[in-house]
Amino acid sequence: MADPAGAADGAGAGAGAGAAAAASARRAVEAVWRIEGARITAGLARAFGDFGLAEDAAQDALAQALVQWPVEGEPRNPGAWLTAVAKRRAVDALRRGSGLDERYASLAAGADAGVGTGVGGGADARAGDLVGDEVLGLVFIACHPVLGRDAQVALTLRVVGGLTSEEIARLYLLPVATVQQRIVRAKKTLAAANVPFESPEPAEWTGRLGGVLAALYLIFTEGYSATSGERWLRPELADEAVRLGRVLAGLLPREPEVHALLALMELQAARFPARTAADGSPVLLADQDRRRWDRARLGRGRAALARSDEAARRRGRGRGPYALQAAIAECHAVAPDVAGTDWERIVLLYEALGALAPNPVVELNKAVAVSMAVGPASALRMVDELVATGALAGSHLVPSVRGELLAQLGRVPEARSELVAAAGLTRNERARAVLLAKAAALPGG
16 A cells, blocks of 8 residues: 655655645545555555556556646545556556556556546446455465565555555564565565465465454554554554454454454454544553443454353363453453453463463563562563563563653652663653653652
8 A cells, every 4th residue: 555645755745736735635645545445555555466566556656646636636535546546557567568468458448547545446346246355365476485474464464454565563572674674675576476466265374364353453453553654553454454353353254363363353443433632642451431432343342352261161272462462451351450450461461471471561561560560679670681581672661661660669760770771762752751751740850
């Protein structure tokens, strides 16, 4: 999925229509893209069988919108406009290349005639046929077994989630160049393997499920806590991940971890109404008005976790990684406040999660739970052991947690230093403001 901000850089505001009109057009394009972007990109990729071409064409369409809309006004059907322009740009790119085969010639004729509000209609709608959702169909295509798991997920985050290479790198805690190479290599591998842009047969779904779940999880994670930018949340990303999770649960009702991931996302998304103030500033868990949590989503999340547990029981299994995370989220969901939360149980759940899916972020979260259940001194020892391994180096997460623990222990100068360091590492402006405010609120600040 393309990026309106990137298109703005490429197009410039040089349409001569004035800064106000350009800014208005950019907001309109971004709003349309949040709603339509994944579907448009999925349709382009499916129609032309090329992830790179789909991305480039979508980016070109966004750039043209930023130039044309300030002058001519927003079209009556913005999504259809972007789709038609992107389709024409893709055909133009093919014409400049090695030529058009019969299928692309047909698409070109339709594009030239202005036919088709969506690339994903009629004979082109193959990827979503068996899956029943064209965006989820594209996720299954991107998670083809010819790719390794990391490549599957990175490609999906870029093309379907619309995340930039920088955002993906921060989610993975990797250099940007590594992520960029991974995505380029994934596209080339799919092309070299002549992978069809069609939804896999149902018998193949479970073989691709790990990558699909991991991709949806990370798309939701970016929506729940944005790694960069001016917004604390990106609810449109989280909502799309939840929507795809519901579709997936309908397709694979006997898979415990499908229901578990849906449970986790529903339970976490239920907090959204209370996680920001009216001005968009963050409201941390201890300060949230839990009456504002979405009770319907909490109910759906708990029901999905119960379905996951039943499906696992029928297979003679225990809880998997997503189910354990959902169980942690449920502990928060049922607690009256932070003090009344069952932190001992959360520590045990994190221990089980760390055994099943070792991860430094899990260990850091466990340390936070230990600080609540046992005390900050024990938690700080855990964090310092994590620091000694070099894990999470360059991430703001470790100094932010360490700063909190040092503050609780009365080691104010060290706490302030850690919080300021964390603020310097995060790329999210809202998170930076929270960390600096905490540092300033310390005694002597």
